[in-house]
Amino acid sequence: MNNSTRPKFSYTPYSLELKNPFGTAHGTRTTTEGMIVAISENEITGYGGAFMPPYYDENQASMTAFFERFDVEKCLSFKSLEESFSYINNIAVGNTAAKAAIDIALHDLVATKLEKPVREMFGDAEAKPIETSFTIGIDSVEKMVAKAIEAKEFKTLKIKLSGKNDVEVISAIADVTDQKLFVDANQAWTDAEEAIEISSRLIEFGVQLIEQPFAKGEYEKAKILKESLNVPVVADEDVQGFSDIKKLAEFYDGINIKLMKCGGLHEAFKMIKEARKYDLKILLGCMTESSIGISAASQLANFVDWCDLDGNLLIKNDTCEGIKCIDGYLIPEEINGVGITNDQNLRELLNL
Ligand code: MG
Numbered sequence: 549m550n551n552s553t554r555p556k557f558s559y560t561p562y563s564l565e566l567k568n569p570f571g572t573a574h575g576t577r578t579t580t581e582g583m584i585v586a587i588s589e590n591e592i593t594g595y596g597g598a599f600m601p602p603y604y605d606e607n608q609a610s611m612t613a614f615f616e617r618f619d620v621e622k623c624l625s626f627k628s629l630e631e632s633f634s635y636i637n638n639i640a641v642g643n644t645a646a647k648a649a650i651d652i653a654l655h656d657l658v659a660t661k662l663e664k665p666v667r668e669m670f671g672d673a674e675a676k677p678i679e680t681s682f683t684i685g686i687d688s689v690e691k692m693v694a695k696a697i698e699a700k701e702f703k704t705l706k707i708k709l710s711g712k713n714d715v716e717v718i719s720a721i722a723d724v725t726d727q728k729l730f731v732d733a734n735q736a737w738t739d740a741e742e743a744i745e746i747s748s749r750l751i752e753f754g755v756q757l758i759e760q761p762f763a764k765g766e767y768e769k770a771k772i773l774k775e776s777l778n779v780p781v782v783a784d785e786d787v788q789g790f791s792d793i794k795k796l797a798e799f800y801d802g803i804n805i806k807l808m809k810c811g812g813l814h815e816a817f818k819m820i821k822e823a824r825k826y827d828l829k830i831l832l833g834c835m836t837e838s839s840i841g842i843s844a845a846s847q848l849a850n851f852v853d854w855c856d857l858d859g860n861l862l863i864k865n866d867t868c869e870g871i872k873c874i875d876g877y878l879i880p881e882e883i884n885g886v887g888i889t890n891d892q893n894l895r896e897l898l899n900l
Pocket of ligand 1: 732734759760784785804
């Protein structure tokens with residue numbers, strides 16, 4: 549065997565710096581730690597990234613430990629991609645962001661070899677502009693209003709709520725914009741009756757979707773809220789993977805699927821199909837992540853109801869150039885792989 553054709557797996561830590569401190573009900577942070585990865589074979593390279601907020605249990609050390617167990621030659625030796633993804637999934641329990649990084653890199657590599665965009669691997673040949681919402685983190689009311697005004701090109705704003713002054717925040721934002729408003733409580737609400745009361749006020753101000761109102765596992769409260777409101781109540785922290793979907797259908801109207809949470813594109817696509825069996829709406833979301841993950845997720849956009857793919861817009865040191873966001877729409881280009889349009893910086897970071 550010629551050594552030059554042996555596949556190579558590369559990874560390096562990377563810290564995303566946020567343009568503004570990002571506040572959610574979990575706390576405020578200024579960086580997201582993660583890793584970038586590459587799988588190279590026969591002069592073709594596929595890229596991936598793993599970025600998780602600190603309230604999930606992955607970090608650069610656990611990602612490194614996972615990557616050390618990954619055997620790229622074995623992964624690429626299987627006859628079917630299904631077997632490769634099953635191999636990645638079985639390396640260890642959890643580690644979904646690390647798995648997602650490899651999954652994204654593998655899709656990027658395979659689609660590039662096939663000379664097609666990744667979306668075509670899922671049977672979607674249509675490249676059309678993708679409307680994405682833009683997230684406003686928790687801050688003072690004045691700053692949240694200012695950020696809403698700044699984000700006027702987006703058709704939808706997703707406002708993070710703290711559970712403390714939610715009506716005040718939304719009423720102030722609704723005063724300055726006619727944009728569609730989604731809210732994400734990130735588990736901050738505690739009482740179902742109070743949540744109905746607050747939600748009803750928020751809906752009067754134009755809120756059209758409520759995400760993860762209560763603590764993870766408080767399904768009955770979510771169900772009460774869902775049955776009381778005429779806007780969708782969507783699970784985020786409550787849905788980590790495929791196996792959660794069936795049980796959640798009773799309690800929620802929809803689910804938020806993120807590549808970092810579920811382990812990548814392969815798993816996300818399976819989840820989309822499963823969610824549809826139970827008539828669940830789908831929000832395709834993201835973490836604060838680089839253009840690798842956002843470009844990758846955008847490949848599934850035509851299969852979902854709403855996209856919230858703005859994580860790369862919140863950072864000031866992106867890893868590469870990928871799908872562009874223009875006037876609130878992600879614009880897919882006819883390029884092969886996950887959609888990275890300039891990998892120069894990635895090559896340097898990964899010593900390729
Ligand atoms: Mg959320």
